[in-house]
Amino acid sequence: MAGWTGRILRVDLTRKKAVAQELDAAVAKSFIGGRGLAIKILWDELPPGVDPLSPHNKLVFATGPLTGLPGPNFGKLVVAAKSPLTRGYGDGxxxxxxxxxxxxxxxxxxxxxxxxxKPSYIYIENDKVEVLDATEYWGLNAWAVEEKLQKIHGRDAAVITIGPAGENLVRFATVISQKGRSGGRPGMGAVMGSKNLKAIVVKGRGEIPLADKAAYQKLAVEAVREGSSSPSYSFWMRQGTTSTVEWAQEASVLPTYNFSEGQFDEFSKVGGAMVEKFETDLKSCPLCFMACGHWVPAESGTVEVDYENLAMLGPNLGIGDLSKVGELNRIADTMGMDTISLGNVLGYVMEAAERGYGEKLGFEVEWGDYEAAKQLALDIAYRRGVGDLLAEGVKHISERIGGQDFAIHVKGLEVSAYDCHAAPAMALAYATSPIGAHHKDAWVISWEVKTDRFGYTREKAAKVIELQRIRGGWFEAFVGCRFPWVEVSMSLDWYPKLFKAATGVDASPEYFNEVGDRIYALIRAFWIREHGGWNREKDMPPAKWFKNPLTRGPLKGAHLDYQGYNQLLDYYYELRGWDKNGVPTRETLSKLGLGYVAKELEKYVEVH
Ligand code: PTT
Known part of the structure; x- marks a missing residue:
């Protein structure tokens, strides 16, 4: 089996046992790897309705057949489990x-x-796998643990850790690596914490088997050459994702004051130009030619800032100061929690206080109050005082104190940094994303604002699906970074060629698309099973975008329309082969080789 190593490592922490298992060739072919392999394992192996924070949940770290190879940015993996934030499928x-x-x-x-x-870490060095004591690291921040473990095991030891947020089961805790990298927005860090697992240390010295090594190497060099000679490459290297702040302001989609507005007066103080001016360092994922990690000074040290972090911890809270936003980002990174959800929780709290919910919250806070935001962020990580409630995420908080109309989430996962008052297709992308409201599967907004911006057309639903197939299917299954394609226009054609040279499998865009559809259908089935039923209300974007129009800027008065959105959702379901309630039909499941899933789904919903 070239491309794949052909083995899955299972570590049972209860019994301190590790076993290497063969990867079924048919599963590899149908699901490829990454998210595909993760959902296949979770669907097949989790007891339905399992408590995500119980020992019975499983935490999967899945690579794909391109992971670890030279070429256009294959230094990533998918971390997945049943989410403690959404009770559905979660990954990063x-x-x-x-x-x-x-x-x-x-x-x-x-x-x-x-x-x-007791607190432990997993040590992997080729065939040697051990569960070691981590008692002395429990309570340390994510960056400190990584440093300590590398001191012990050497600089060639790769480390994934959790911070105090993961230990304290903050429902949006993430896993952290290399300081600037955070993964698994829907609480993958909490799942790790619930297993008393502080870190994973990996060393590996073998060679990844390739079907045609010479061909692969030639293609990899050519693909990187194409990407790095793109006209947009030098600007990208200067500002990375942070220039999106200026773009979002211009397009009126910059989340401002808890997604109430699409523009922020002080946007330029936290934008790409400001980042470029103060940048101290540039870092990247392994094997990457695009280095998106721009580091800037913050109050207590330097930190990597990305667009989402800047927008959610800046404009969304009314804070227009790069070093303050950087500090909030630094707290999130060291504590090991997601900046997007944190920015939503703090934005929700500020709006709740403004709307008179202060008594229920037990405190008052105003827009732009940086000191309060900092304190609350730490309280969340340690679940101190009101932090214990805020650590549950906006859906839960709003169910407890009220204000569901301004809790910005889908299915319990807080929305990432694009306001959708005037972007129906992006709202659909959030609403149908397989992990709850995340932009990664279909960042349709850059296309949408250039087209019929306010329309609810079949073309828009089709565009969302096209992007979900590529971004949420291809890239999450063979596992590589999508930035070479998205940001420096490297052609998609390279991937089937690289895949064939690596695996020997004659891949086409249609093959990848079909795998993407299979993954989507199985993830949808997982949500249905774990939620014990389904209806289209679950695929609705936040109420605020319908009910509270933008009050200023060039798009003043803009809001989503219920009827229009429902039409868009109907188009989406029809094009996907799902019924009016968003349940994949029998025919669709059977076409995707998932006939066995229909039988299980019948226990929870009507399957047409
Ligand atoms: C990703 C999400 C994003 S998406 C951002 S900024 W982005 C936020 N970054 C955080 C952070 O930093 N610290 C923190 N404590 N929380 C954070 N939460 C947010 O997490 C990231 C890059 C980026 S930067 C993006 S878009 C692309 N995402 C990819 C993806 O999803 N799939 C893929 N095949 N390729 C991608 N390439 C790009 O990778 P999650 P990362 Mg990420 C400091 O993890 O859970 O998917 O959430 O992991 O290694 O940091 O890569 O403008």
């Missing part, structure tokens, strides 16, 4: 040397099961 895609080393150690995936008796 993190850049880390652990992805590369896992493959070189001879594994396509690591599946962590059970719960360790």
């Amino acid at each position: 895609n993190i850049g880390t040397w652990a992805a590369v080393n896992l493959r070189k150690a001879g594994y396509d995936a690591l599946v962590v099961e059970g719960k360790a008796e």
